[in-house]
Amino acid sequence: MRSxxxxxxxxxxxxxxxxxxxCARQQTAEQSQASxxxxxxxxxxxxxxxxxxxxxxxVEVGWLTDFDAALAKAGQENKPLMVDFYSDWCGWCGKLDxxxxxxxxxxxxxxxxxxxxxxxxxxxxxxxxxxxxxYPTVLFLDEEGHEIHRVVGYRGPQEFLGEMDAALANFx
Numbered sequence: 001m002r003s004x005x006x007x008x009x010x011x012x013x014x015x016x017x018x019x020x021x022x023c024a025r026q027q028t029a030e031q032s033q034a035s036x037x038x039x040x041x042x043x044x045x046x047x048x049x050x051x052x053x054x055x056x057x058x059v060e061v062g063w064l065t066d067f068d069a070a071l072a073k074a075g076q077e078n079k080p081l082m083v084d085f086y087s088d089w090c091g092w093c094g095k096l097d098x099x100x101x102x103x104x105x106x107x108x109x110x111x112x113x114x115x116x117x118x119x120x121x122x123x124x125x126x127x128x129x130x131x132x133x134x135y136p137t138v139l140f141l142d143e144e145g146h147e148i149h150r151v152v153g154y155r156g157p158q159e160f161l162g163e164m165d166a167a168l169a170n171f172x
Contacts, residue, residue, distance in 0.1 A: 061101050061110045063117045067126060070116035075143040080171040082113040082164075083139040085120045085127070090135040092154040103157035109164050113140070140167035 064070045067083070074081040086093035100106055120127050120135065130139055130147065140149040140163075149167035151160070 060107045061115050063115050065117055065119075067116055067118055067123065070114050071141070071143075071145055074114040074141070077114060078143060079112065079114050080143070080148060080167055081139075081141040081145075082110065082115045082167070083130075083141060084115070084117045085130075085132045085135060085137045085139065086117060087119065087121050087135045093136045096136050096154055100155060100157050100160045103160075105161055106157050106164070109161060112168060113164075138163070140164075140170070142171060 063084070064073070070081060070083075073079075084093075084096070086096075101110075118126055120132060126132070132139075134152050136152075136154065138151040139147055140151075142148050148170040149163065151163045155163060
């Protein structure tokens with residue numbers, strides 16, 4: 001009887017250990033392949049302490065950090081919401097900021113959205129609500145908060161423009 005309860009726990013433990021090992025290997029590989037020096041660590045700032053999210057130098061996307069306020073703004077302006085779920089430890093999130101969001105064409109198209117950055121480590125409630133299980137994840141939502149398009153993982157500028165177009169096409 002006791003072994004029937006131990007097997008699921010043992011399997012869950014092994015799966016979690018394998019996932020952690022895979023994440024560590026992926027981060028190590030990303031760091032060794034990076035062609036730019038590591039960025040200095042930024043101090044954590046809560047959403048209540050700032051009105052715009054931290055961005056790479058030269059990025060002109062008007063990021064907000066208060067999800068609820070951004071959703072209300074999307075409703076007032078009748079625009080879709082572009083939500084960038086990130087984490088400070090996520091290397092691909094930084095690459096998305098540096099390469100994709102700094103692209104002039106992406107910046108121009110971003111004006112058709114209300115853009116908000118959400119630190120998933122600080123807003124676990126939103127991770128559960130929208131089933132976010134990887135970083136970066138960019139969700140496109142309608143003005144009521146319903147998902148209209150999802151992008152999981154890094155996309156370069158041209159590919160991301162296509163994702164933005166798909167979101168706009170799904171927006172009523």
